[in-house]
Amino acid sequence: QVHLQESGPGLVKPSQTLSLTCSVSGDSISSGTYFWTWIRLPAGKGLEWIGRIYSTGSTYYNPSLNGRVTLSLDSSKNQFSLKLSSVTAADTAVYYCAGEPDSGDNWFDSWGQGTLVTVSS
Amino acid sequence: QSALTQPASVSGSPGQSITISCTGTTSDIGGYNYVSWYQLHPGKAPKLMISDVTSRPSGVSNRFSGSKSANTASLTISGLQAEDEADYYCCSYTSSGTPYVFGTGTKVTVL
Numbered sequence: 001q002v003h004l005q006e007s008g009p010g011l012v013k014p015s016q017t018l019s020l021t022c023s024v025s026g027d028s029i030s031s032g033t034y035f036w037t038w039i040r041l042p043a044g045k046g047l048e049w050i051g052r053i054y055s056t057g058s059t060y061y062n063p064s065l066n067g068r069v070t071l072s073l074d075s076s077k078n079q080f081s082l083k084l085s086s087v088t089a090a091d092t093a094v095y096y097c098a099g100e101p102d103s104g105d106n107w108f109d110s111w112g113q114g115t116l117v118t119v120s121s
Numbered sequence: 122q123s124a125l126t127q128p129a130s131v132s133g134s135p136g137q138s139i140t141i142s143c144t145g146t147t148s149d150i151g152g153y154n155y156v157s158w159y160q161l162h163p164g165k166a167p168k169l170m171i172s173d174v175t176s177r178p179s180g181v182s183n184r185f186s187g188s189k190s191a192n193t194a195s196l197t198i199s200g201l202q203a204e205d206e207a208d209y210y211c212c213s214y215t216s217s218g219t220p221y222v223f224g225t226g227t228k229v230t231v232l
Contacts, residue, residue: 047224047226049223062218063218063219064218105173106172106173107157107173111167
C-alpha cells in the first residue's frame with residue numbers, strides 16, 4: 001500500500017475546469033507498481049470510476065464523461081493529476097485518488113481521504 | 122454501464138450478523154471472480170475489506186467475509202460492532218465500458 005493525498009480547489013464555477021492533484025508517498029509513480037486512479041462519490045449516489053493512468057502515461061477514461069477527463073503524471077513531484085472540463089452541478093462530488101496494483105489484482109488497496117469539490121457560481 | 126444494486130441500508134444489534142447483497146449481471150459479477158468490498162467512514166480513506174470475492178486483506182477482521190452466487194455477491198459482517206457502522210460499497214470488474222463498476226452503496230447502522 002501507498003499513502004495518497006488529494007489537493008485542489010473546493011469550489012469550481014460551472015463551465016470551468018476542475019483540477020485536482022494526488023500526492024503519492026511510499027512508492028514512485030514511475031515504478032509501474034500501480035494504476036493511478038480517480039474515483040468520485042456524488043452526494044446521494046454511488047462511487048464512480050473516472051479513469052486511470054499508468055507509469056508509461058497510458059490512460060483509460062470513463063466514456064460516460066464524454067471526453068472531459070484528462071489525467072497526467074508529474075514524476076518530479078511524485079504526483080498525478082485530474083482535469084475535468086466543462087463542469088456542471090452534476091460533477092459535485094467527493095473525489096478520491098486510489099491505487100490499483102498492477103499485478104493482475106482487480107481491486108484498490110490504497111486510497112486518499114477524498115476532497116469535496118462543489119460546482120457552483 | 123449501470124451500477125451494481127445494493128440495499129440502501131442494513132441494520133443490526135451488536136453481536137448480530139448482517140449480510141449486504143450486491144447484484145449485477147453476467148458482464149460483471151456473474152462473469153468474473155473479481156468482486157471487492159470497501160468500507161467508507163466520513164472523512165477517512167476508504168478501506169479495502171474483501172478482494173476477489175472472498176479474500177480478506179491483511180489487517181481486516183475475520184468478522185468480515187465475502188461470497189458470490191451467480192450474479193449476486195454478498196458481504197457478511199458477523200459479531201457486529203459499533204465501529205462497523207459505515208457505508209459499504211461493492212465493486213466488480215466488468216467487460217462493458219469501464220474496467221470497474223461500483224455498487225449503489227449500503228449504510229450499515231449498529232442499533
